[in-house]
Amino acid sequence: MKKVLLLTLCLCFVVGALLAKPMQADHAREALEAPGQITRISRPDINAPNFNFTVNPTVLMESYYDYMIGSYNGIPMRVIPSDDGGYFLTFHGKNSSSTEEKRRVFYAHIDAAGNVVNQNVITNSENTEGYPTIGVDPISTKPMYAWHANSDTDAENEVEFTSDAFLFGSSGMFNIVSTIVDNPLQVLIDGSVASADNEFIWPTIEIGPSPVDGMRRVYVANRNFVTHNSTDAPSENVLIAYADFNGAMIEQGTSLAWSYTTIPMMDEWNHDVDWRRPFHAITADDLGNLYYAGYHFAYDPNDVMIEEPNMDIFMCPNYGEGEWVHLTAYDRIPTYNPPGTPGGTGYFVGDGDIPYDDSELFWGIVNSSHLNAVTDNSGRILFPSLFSVNVTTGGYYPAFHTVKNVIYDPATDEFSIKEVYPRKNPADDFNEAYTPWDLEAPWGVPEYYEGSDGGMYLAPELIWPFPHWDDTLHTDSMMFHYNNIKITEPNEEGLVVMVWQDAMRARDYNKYPDSYPELAPFADTPEIFISVSNDNGNTWYDPIILNKIETTELSGIKPMWVYPADKVITTGKNDQGFYTGKIGLMFYNDYTWGSNVHVPPAHSVNDGGAVMFTELEIVFGEGTPNIDPTTPVVERILNQNYPNPFNPETTISFDMPVNGKAKLDIYNVKGQLVKTLFNGDANIGRTSIVWDSTDNNGNAVTSGIYFYRLSTDNHTETRKMMLMK
Numbered sequence: 001m002k003k004v005l006l007l008t009l010c011l012c013f014v015v016g017a018l019l020a021k022p023m024q025a026d027h028a029r030e031a032l033e034a035p036g037q038i039t040r041i042s043r044p045d046i047n048a049p050n051f052n053f054t055v056n057p058t059v060l061m062e063s064y065y066d067y068m069i070g071s072y073n074g075i076p077m078r079v080i081p082s083d084d085g086g087y088f089l090t091f092h093g094k095n096s097s098s099t100e101e102k103r104r105v106f107y108a109h110i111d112a113a114g115n116v117v118n119q120n121v122i123t124n125s126e127n128t129e130g131y132p133t134i135g136v137d138p139i140s141t142k143p144m145y146a147w148h149a150n151s152d153t154d155a156e157n158e159v160e161f162t163s164d165a166f167l168f169g170s171s172g173m174f175n176i177v178s179t180i181v182d183n184p185l186q187v188l189i190d191g192s193v194a195s196a197d198n199e200f201i202w203p204t205i206e207i208g209p210s211p212v213d214g215m216r217r218v219y220v221a222n223r224n225f226v227t228h229n230s231t232d233a234p235s236e237n238v239l240i241a242y243a244d245f246n247g248a249m250i251e252q253g254t255s256l257a258w259s260y261t262t263i264p265m266m267d268e269w270n271h272d273v274d275w276r277r278p279f280h281a282i283t284a285d286d287l288g289n290l291y292y293a294g295y296h297f298a299y300d301p302n303d304v305m306i307e308e309p310n311m312d313i314f315m316c317p318n319y320g321e322g323e324w325v326h327l328t329a330y331d332r333i334p335t336y337n338p339p340g341t342p343g344g345t346g347y348f349v350g351d352g353d354i355p356y357d358d359s360e361l362f363w364g365i366v367n368s369s370h371l372n373a374v375t376d377n378s379g380r381i382l383f384p385s386l387f388s389v390n391v392t393t394g395g396y397y398p399a400f401h402t403v404k405n406v407i408y409d410p411a412t413d414e415f416s417i418k419e420v421y422p423r424k425n426p427a428d429d430f431n432e433a434y435t436p437w438d439l440e441a442p443w444g445v446p447e448y449y450e451g452s453d454g455g456m457y458l459a460p461e462l463i464w465p466f467p468h469w470d471d472t473l474h475t476d477s478m479m480f481h482y483n484n485i486k487i488t489e490p491n492e493e494g495l496v497v498m499v500w501q502d503a504m505r506a507r508d509y510n511k512y513p514d515s516y517p518e519l520a521p522f523a524d525t526p527e528i529f530i531s532v533s534n535d536n537g538n539t540w541y542d543p544i545i546l547n548k549i550e551t552t553e554l555s556g557i558k559p560m561w562v563y564p565a566d567k568v569i570t571t572g573k574n575d576q577g578f579y580t581g582k583i584g585l586m587f588y589n590d591y592t593w594g595s596n597v598h599v600p601p602a603h604s605v606n607d608g609g610a611v612m613f614t615e616l617e618i619v620f621g622e623g624t625p626n627i628d629p630t631t632p633v634v635e636r637i638l639n640q641n642y643p644n645p646f647n648p649e650t651t652i653s654f655d656m657p658v659n660g661k662a663k664l665d666i667y668n669v670k671g672q673l674v675k676t677l678f679n680g681d682a683n684i685g686r687t688s689i690v691w692d693s694t695d696n697n698g699n700a701v702t703s704g705i706y707f708y709r710l711s712t713d714n715h716t717e718t719r720k721m722m723l724m725k
Contacts, residue, residue, distance in 0.1 A: 022598065023072060023202070023369060024225075024234040025477040030395040034347075046542045047624040049532055053553045054582055055114030055615035057589075063093030064608035065103050067597040068484065069561050069588050071133040072370050073223075073281040073294075074204035075486055077565045077586045078136040078143065084169060085112035087565055087584050088143040089613065090122075090132040097606040105129040105147045106611075107164075109171035110584075114615055118171045122162065125177075127151055129160075135205035135218060140247025142166040146180070146220050148201040156183035156199040159222050159241075163250045175253040180241045181222050187237070187267050194271050199225040200239040204372075208284030211319050215244040218256075219290065219320060221282040228271045230301050235277055237266035238292060242320045263292060263314050263324045274306060275299045280314070281373035283381060290316040293373040293381045293408065295331060295365045297394075305394035309718050311365070311415055313381060313408045325705050327408065329415040330716060333363040333433045335389065338446035342456050347437075348389070348397070356391055363402070363433055364390040367466075367483045374489040376496075376536040381408040384420070384485045384498050386465055387433075398479060401465050402434055403500060403529075405487065405537050413720065420498055420531050420540045422463065436460035465500050467526040467560050469507035474598040481598065487537070488564050488583070495568040495581045495620050496533040498540070501526050501559070521549050524593050528562050534579060534620040541623040544616075553614070560609075562587040571617060578621030585614050638710040638717040645722040646693075648700070652677065652721075653688040654710050663711045664689060674701060677708075693723050 063069070069091040070076030077089045089108040094101045108119040122145055123129070132147040143164045148157040159181035165173040183199045200222035210217040223236035243256035269276040280294030292314040298306035309328035316324050336358045337346035346355025366388045373383040382405060389400040405418040417433075424434040430443035437446040437460040449459040465485070471478050485500040505522035508515070528546040533539055548554045565584035572580055589610045594602025637657065641650045656662065662682035666674040675696045677689045691708075693701055703725045709718045 022067065022481065023236075025474075025480040031398050031471075031476075031479075032391070032395040034397055034399045046545065048542045048544045049619045049622040051544055051616045051618040053614065054617045055584075055613065056553050057557060057612050057614040058114070058116065059589075060089070060091075060108050060116065060119050060611045060613055061093060061095075061106065062608055062610050063095070063588070064097040064101070064606055065092060065094040065597060066588065066590055066606070066609055067481075067561070067595040068131075068370070069093065069611055070563050070586070071131055071204050072202050073221075073279075074133050074206075074372050075488070075563055075566045076132060076134055077563055077584060078134055079565050079567045079569060079584070080136065080141055081138050082141045085569065086110050086117070087613075088134055088136060088171070089586055090134045090145055090147075091586065091611050092130045092132055092147070093611055094608075097608060102126055102128045103130055105132045105145070105149075107134075107143075107145065107172070108613070110613060114613075116613075120172060122147075122174060123160075123177055125149070125151070131202050133203050133205045133220075135207040137207060137216060137245070137247060137250070139216065140166075140250060142247060142250045143171075144205060144207075144218055144250075146203040146205055148203060151179060152182070154184065157201045157225075158182055159201060159203050159220065161220065161256075165251050165253070167251065175250070176255075178255065180220060180258050181239065185239070187262070187270070189264070189267055189271060194267070195226070195228050197226055198239075201225055202236075204282055206282045206284050208290070208319070209286060209288055210244045211288065211321075212244050215246050217242055217244050217319055219282060219284065221292070224270060229269070229275050230273045231275045231299075233275045233277065235270045235272075235275065237270040237278075238263060238280070238282075240282070240290075240292075240320060259321075261316065261320050261324075265324070265326055266314070269296075273301060275301075278312070279369045279371060280312065281371060281383060283373040283375050285375045285379045287379065288317070288319045289379075289410070290320045291373065291375070291381050293383050294371060295368065295385065299394070303394075305392075307716070311406060311408075315410075327413065327720065328707075328718065330718075331365045331385075331387070331406075331417075332390075333387070333417065334358070335361050335363055335431070335433070335435060336444075337361055338437045338458060340458055342448055347458050348391070350391070350393075360392045362390055362392070363387045364396070365406075366390070366396050367398075367401075367479045368485060369480055370484045372486050374487055376490040377492070377494065378536070379410055380536070381410075382406070382487055382490075382496075382537050384487045384500070386483060386485060398471060399462060400436060400460070401463055402436075403463075403465055403485065403498070403531070405498065405540070407537065418538060418540065421529070421543050422461065423540070436462055462504065463502055464504040464507045465502050465529070467501035467503060467562075468594055468602075469503040469510050470594070470602075473594060473602050474600060477598075481595070484561060484563075486564055489567050490536045491567045491570060491581070493570050493579050493581075494534060494536040495570060495579055496537045497564055497568060497583050497618070498531045498533075499562055499564045499585070500529050501562060502529050502545075503527065522547070524558065525549055526558055526560060526590075526593070528559055528585070528587075530564075530583070530616070530618075532618055532620050539625045541625050544618065557612070558590045558593055558609075559587040559612075560590040560593075568620075574619055576621075578619050580617055580619050582615055582617045585616070587612055587614075637712075637715065638708075638719055640719060641691075641708065641721045645724040647723060647725050648693045649690055650693075650721060651688055651690050652708055653686055654682075655686050656682045656684050656712070659684050660713050662687070665709050665711075666691065667707045667709065668701075668704070674706065682712075
């Protein structure tokens with residue numbers, strides 16, 4: 001089996017790259033090459049909603065910093081919540097290609113008509129600044145900004161913060177810049193200093209309610225650049241700074257009183273023998289609950305994947321001041337291994353070209369390091385992800401990707417996964433999710449094409465949800481650095497958009513020019529995909545596709561690093577009763593395709609590009625939706641314990657569909673095994689076990705959250721419970 005080691009940790013950064021401090025690519029995720037011949041059947045007819053440009057692409061500034069122009073895990077463009085409307089934006093850039101030119105942080109103010117009111121640097125410093133984030137007070141409509149920069153004499157970056165008084169609609173009236181994270185910082189584990197060299201950077205702002213009457217609370221999540229695990233591989237634990245404020249304080253430039261919290265489990269991950277790599281984003285609801293949501297992967301020191309739930313919700317129920325609870329589930333969606341040729345053996349093969357069993361393959365989250373998270377109108381947490389065909393040994397197939405929306409519902413304590421694009425046929429009663437080699441009835445029978453040699457070969461329909469076609473860029477780390485999928489917060493009408501980029505047509509032409517000569521115009525064409533939902537992210541419609549070839553307004557533009565505004569602006573209803581709404585987009589027009597910033601660069605000359613803004617008005621409800629949008633995370637056979645909460649005993653039961661091996665374990669919130677309740681043969685039907693709140697040594701455990709996990713031959717499931725003494 002051919003294997004390509006993907007996302008190699010590059011240790012040869014030049015000084016400029018060290019100052020830039022892009023997120024570090026990991027070193028153990030293994031990309032598996034699809035065996036044999038592979039082709040892509042033509043893109044299906046896409047029935048996307050109607051739209052029109054309300055603001056044509058507008059240049060905000062020319063910039064010579066050509067990578068990820070805003071926050072990694074947040075949205076750097078916010079709707080101004082007032083009758084006057086418009087947008088506040090923030091981004092970083094360089095005014096020239098000179099190596100002496102510093103990367104600076106900028107802001108822009110755009111009015112409701114799409115006119116650029118203001119655009120300039122935020123500070124007067126000459127420091128290298130980067131990865132800015134923005135929040136807007138929903139009451140006073142005043143913006144707040146944060147970014148990282150080295151503003152003192154040590155080697156580490158700090159996180160800086162300011163706000164704009166925004167008096168009488170005039171932007172750019174910035175208050176004094178303050179340092180809210182002064183690195184390096186200590187990390188405490190169980191009350192003791194575990195490390196003192198931590199550098200928390202890459203900030204993301206979230207604004208929520210405050211426990212103080214008449215105030216709001218601003219949160220700034222900052223991720224750790226430094227790692228202390230045994231593999232020395234990235235594991236970005238988070239430091240969250242928070243402060244209460246009101247509009248008058250911003251107008252008067254009052255200094256905010258900052259407090260801090262960390263997530264103990266993530267601090268332990270950063271210092272553990274095992275390697276866990278988290279990819280998370282901050283969000284808050286209207287009830288004072290703070291969330292840090294996303295996914296992680298885990299490997300032991302021998303690079304063996306650790307089997308554990310990997311979709312995460314870290315929740316703090318008291319405005320960031322309470323204890324953090326870890327809620328988790330597996331991302332695994334089963335699939336099957338299709339014959340590579342009709343009547344042949346499985347297409348996906350392991351060592352020795354031995355086909356994988358169906359039980360060894362699943363759809364799981366990969367390449368979603370730059371996701372964001374939002375909260376909908378009912379308090380559910382949503383985050384977008386790319387899913388790929390994975391194998392249980394830890395590798396995955398980059399050629400097979402889909403776009404999905406993960407939802408966690410606190411009311412039911414359940415995760416669900418919604419298909420965004422592509423989506424399975426609603427008549428498909430065989431596959432649990434979109435399966436690119438099984439698009440037509442009879443379901444469960446793959447589709448094939450006839451090759452030039454007369455043989456029949458698997459014919460999957462593929463996408464490439466990245467803004468560049470070449471996965472070998474930057475020492476095979478393009479998919480890690482370039483993925484950038486974002487979702488907007490559902491507005492009051494439940495209107496949502498998800499935005500990502502695709503370069504499948506460019507990939508087809510550049511890899512196989514003789515097979516796809518008709519795609520020559522797309523050779524250097526990244527495309528913007530916009531899928532919409534009118535029901536809080538449950539149902540998604542065929543995507544709007546924008547590119548320089550087919551979209552007149554984008555003629556001559558190569559859009560990269562595309563960010564939507566944080567919300568859709570509802571504009572009314574059309575004659576059919578569908579809502580219409582506007583969505584702003586900020587992106588970088590890359591004059592020469594690919595990042596010059598990374599080492600090694602995609603191209604040798606830094607000829608820059610332009611930071612741009614545009615706006616679309618979309619009809620929400622037209623086009624083709626997903627009829628059956630929910631993909632279950634797992635088939636539930638593990639029941640909720642009763643009673644819950646409990647003291648000191650509770651009953652846990654599970655329902656076996658067949659006779660087989662089963663193991664039932666109890667874990668604490670740190671992921672440590674507390675007790676094994678059952679390990680043996682279980683008969684078909686219900687098995688019930690009483691837990692008396694003791695550990696494997698017979699000692700009584702303390703009050704708190706516990707997780708119980710059932711493992712069978714082909715199924716793993718986890719639920720949580722609470723012991724209250």
